[in-house]
Amino acid sequence: MDFERVGFVVIVAILCGACMSPFAAAQTGGPFAIRIACGSTVDSVANETGYAWSKDTGYSGGKGAAAPATNRIAGHLHTLRYFESTDGPQSCYNISVPSGHYLTRFFFTFGETDNAGQEPVFEVSVEGTLVYSLTSGWSSMVDNEYGDSLLHITDGAATICFHSSGHGNPAIGSLEILQLYVDAYNMGSSANLNVVMRTIKRVTAGAAQSGYGSRMHADAWGGDRYWATDQTLFAPGSPIGVLRTEANISNFGNPPNIYPQAIYQSATTTEPSNKLSYIVPVQPGQNYSIWLHFAEIAPEVTGPGMRVFNVMANDALLFPAVDIVNITGSPFRALILNKTITAESRTLTISFVPLKGSVAVNAFEVFHVIPREYASFDENVWALQAIKQSQNLPPRLGWNGDPCVPPVHPWIGVKCVFDALAGAWFVSSLALDQQGVGGVLGDAWVGLRQLQSLNLSKNLLVGEIPSSFGNMSSLTSLDLSHNRLNGSIPSTLGQLVILKELLLNDNLLSGEVPPALGALLIRGASLNVANNPGLCGVGIGPCTHMSASEKLALILSLVIGSAILASCAMFLWIKHKASSRGAQRLPRDAPYAKARTTFVRDVQMARSMLQNHFSRPAPTYTEATPLNPH
Structure with missing residues (x-):
C-alpha cells in the first residue's frame, strides 16, 4: 500500500461535544430532500417512515413500467423507468436542488416489460463523473442493487445520467437526493469539493x-x-x-x-x-x-x-x-x-x-x-441544447447531460478538448453528417467559439447560411454540402482566416460567390461551391452585372416586343388579303358592270370636251372706239 499517497489523516475524538464549522452551525431547519419513485405517475407516502415520494419527474426520456417485487433492500418500489436505444445512448434526470452537500441514492432493478427479464448492463454518472458500472452479473449480489454517493452540488441542479452499453435497457427503480451538513465527511481543506465519495461498504x-x-x-x-x-x-x-x-x-x-x-x-x-x-x-x-x-x-x-x-x-x-x-x-x-x-x-x-x-x-x-470530472464550458452546453431544439435532432442521438463528460461517454458526433488553464472542456468538433439534422441554421452555433470542425453535410437543412458563422473564428473546416440551403453566401465567411476547407456544394445557393472567399484558394485551402445552379463567381464562372430586377425587365420587354411584332404581322396579312379580293374584275354583262361602264364613258366624254375647249388659241383683241359713257 502506497502510504506516501495517503491524503489527509484525521482522528476525530468526539469528546465533550465536537466543534461545528461556522457553515454547519449556520445550517438551520430541516435538510432538503427529494425522493422520486421512478416510473410512478402518482405521489405517495411510505408507511414505515412517513417520507413523501414524488411521482416520476425530471427525466429526459424513457418509459415507465411495473417493477418486480424482488428488490431485497427497497421493498417499497413498485415501478421503474427504463431507457430504450431510441432514447439515445445517454438518458438523464435533471433535478433542481439548492447548492450544498448531498447523499444521492439509487435502487436498480429490472423486469419483463423493460428487459424481458434479462439483466441490463450500463453505467451511471453523477454530475458528469462516472460513479457506477453495472457489469454482467451485478444483479446476483444484493449490494449491487443499491448505491449511494456523497458529493457537493454547486450549480443548482443534480444531473444523473444512465449510459447504455448496448446490452439491455438501463433501468432505475428510485433515486433520492438528501442534503447533509456541508462539512460532513470532511477529508481536509477543500478536498471534498473535488471528489465524489462512492460508498463501497457501510456496516453496523x-x-x-x-x-x-x-x-x-x-x-x-x-x-x-x-x-x-x-x-x-x-x-x-x-x-x-x-x-x-x-x-x-x-x-x-x-x-x-x-x-x-x-x-x-x-x-x-x-x-x-x-x-x-x-x-x-x-x-x-x-x-x-x-x-x-x-x-x-x-x-x-x-x-x-x-x-x-x-x-x-x-x-x-x-x-x-x-x-x-x-x-x-x-x-x-x-x-x-x-x-x-x-x-x-x-x-x-x-x-x-x-x-x-x-x-x-x-x-x-x-x-x-x-x-x-471537470465540466464543459457553460456556453458550450447552452449552445448545444439550443441547437438540439432548433435543428430538430432525432431523439436517438441522446444529447443529454454534459456533452464532454464522462470522457468515455461523449455525445454522438461530439469531440472535446480539455482546457487545462480554464479547467473546463470545450467542443472542438461536431460531425453530424447524415444524422437527419433539419430546420434553419441559427445563431446558437456561434456559442461554440472554440469549434474547429463542423460537418453538417447530407442532412435536411433549409434557409440561408447565417452571417454570424463568420464569427466562428476557430473553424478550420466547414462542410454544409448536400442540403437545401438557399440565398447568397454571406461575405462574412471571408473573415475565417484559418479556414482550410469550405464545402457548400450541392445546395440551392444563388448570387455571386463573395470575392473574399478567393483568398481561400490563394492560401491553398479547399473551396467547393459546385452544383448550386444560381451561383457564379469564384470557383464557378464570371457573373453578369445585371441585377435580378434588370433581368426580369429584359425578359418582359422581349416578351412584349415579340407580341407586338406578331400582332403587326397579323394585321398586315389581313389587310393584304382584303386588297387582293377587291382588285378582282367582275363580268361585263353583269348589271353592276354595265352601269359602271356607262358612267365611266360619260366621264371620259366630258373630260374630252373640256380639254378641247381649253386647248383652242385665245382671240386677238384690237384697240376699239371707247364706249359712249352716256
Whole structure:
C-alpha cells in the first residue's frame, strides 16, 4: 500500500461535544430532500417512515413500467423507468436542488416489460463523473442493487445520467437526493469539493439486522443512510462474538457528522488472541477513505489500557494502539477514526489486531474517492441544447447531460478538448453528417467559439447560411454540402482566416460567390461551391452585372416586343388579303358592270370636251372706239 499517497489523516475524538464549522452551525431547519419513485405517475407516502415520494419527474426520456417485487433492500418500489436505444445512448434526470452537500441514492432493478427479464448492463454518472458500472452479473449480489454517493452540488441542479452499453435497457427503480451538513465527511481543506465519495461498504457490526437511519431514529441531517449488518460477512462457526447495549451513547450525533446512536450500541468482538478482519473488493491504484466507528460498550471495560488494538489495512499499519476509553475519556462515548489510502490490489483487508484484551468494532464505512470530472464550458452546453431544439435532432442521438463528460461517454458526433488553464472542456468538433439534422441554421452555433470542425453535410437543412458563422473564428473546416440551403453566401465567411476547407456544394445557393472567399484558394485551402445552379463567381464562372430586377425587365420587354411584332404581322396579312379580293374584275354583262361602264364613258366624254375647249388659241383683241359713257 502506497502510504506516501495517503491524503489527509484525521482522528476525530468526539469528546465533550465536537466543534461545528461556522457553515454547519449556520445550517438551520430541516435538510432538503427529494425522493422520486421512478416510473410512478402518482405521489405517495411510505408507511414505515412517513417520507413523501414524488411521482416520476425530471427525466429526459424513457418509459415507465411495473417493477418486480424482488428488490431485497427497497421493498417499497413498485415501478421503474427504463431507457430504450431510441432514447439515445445517454438518458438523464435533471433535478433542481439548492447548492450544498448531498447523499444521492439509487435502487436498480429490472423486469419483463423493460428487459424481458434479462439483466441490463450500463453505467451511471453523477454530475458528469462516472460513479457506477453495472457489469454482467451485478444483479446476483444484493449490494449491487443499491448505491449511494456523497458529493457537493454547486450549480443548482443534480444531473444523473444512465449510459447504455448496448446490452439491455438501463433501468432505475428510485433515486433520492438528501442534503447533509456541508462539512460532513470532511477529508481536509477543500478536498471534498473535488471528489465524489462512492460508498463501497457501510456496516453496523454486531447488529441483528440491516436498516436505514430512519429505522434507527437517526437525525434527518444524517441522510437516512443504509447500514448493513456484518453477520453475513462471516462464515458459519467463525470465532466471533457480539456486544449489544441499550445504554445511551454520548456525542454520537454532533454536526457536521450525524450518525444513528444504534450503530454504537452493538459491536462485533473476538477472543483476545484472535484478530478480526473484513475483506472489501476494491480497484487497484484507486483511493479509498476508511471511516471507523467505536464506542466502548462492554461493562467489564471501564478504563484506559483494558482494550488496545492495532488497525491494519492489507497488513500495513493504519492506526496503532487504539485505546477507545483513553481517547474518549470514558466508556459509552463515540469515536471516529478516518484515513484515506491507495489500494494496491483488488481487495482491501481491514484487520483489527489485539494488543491487550480483545478487539471490538462498532461500525465502519469504506468510500471510493473518485476525482470529479471537470465540466464543459457553460456556453458550450447552452449552445448545444439550443441547437438540439432548433435543428430538430432525432431523439436517438441522446444529447443529454454534459456533452464532454464522462470522457468515455461523449455525445454522438461530439469531440472535446480539455482546457487545462480554464479547467473546463470545450467542443472542438461536431460531425453530424447524415444524422437527419433539419430546420434553419441559427445563431446558437456561434456559442461554440472554440469549434474547429463542423460537418453538417447530407442532412435536411433549409434557409440561408447565417452571417454570424463568420464569427466562428476557430473553424478550420466547414462542410454544409448536400442540403437545401438557399440565398447568397454571406461575405462574412471571408473573415475565417484559418479556414482550410469550405464545402457548400450541392445546395440551392444563388448570387455571386463573395470575392473574399478567393483568398481561400490563394492560401491553398479547399473551396467547393459546385452544383448550386444560381451561383457564379469564384470557383464557378464570371457573373453578369445585371441585377435580378434588370433581368426580369429584359425578359418582359422581349416578351412584349415579340407580341407586338406578331400582332403587326397579323394585321398586315389581313389587310393584304382584303386588297387582293377587291382588285378582282367582275363580268361585263353583269348589271353592276354595265352601269359602271356607262358612267365611266360619260366621264371620259366630258373630260374630252373640256380639254378641247381649253386647248383652242385665245382671240386677238384690237384697240376699239371707247364706249359712249352716256
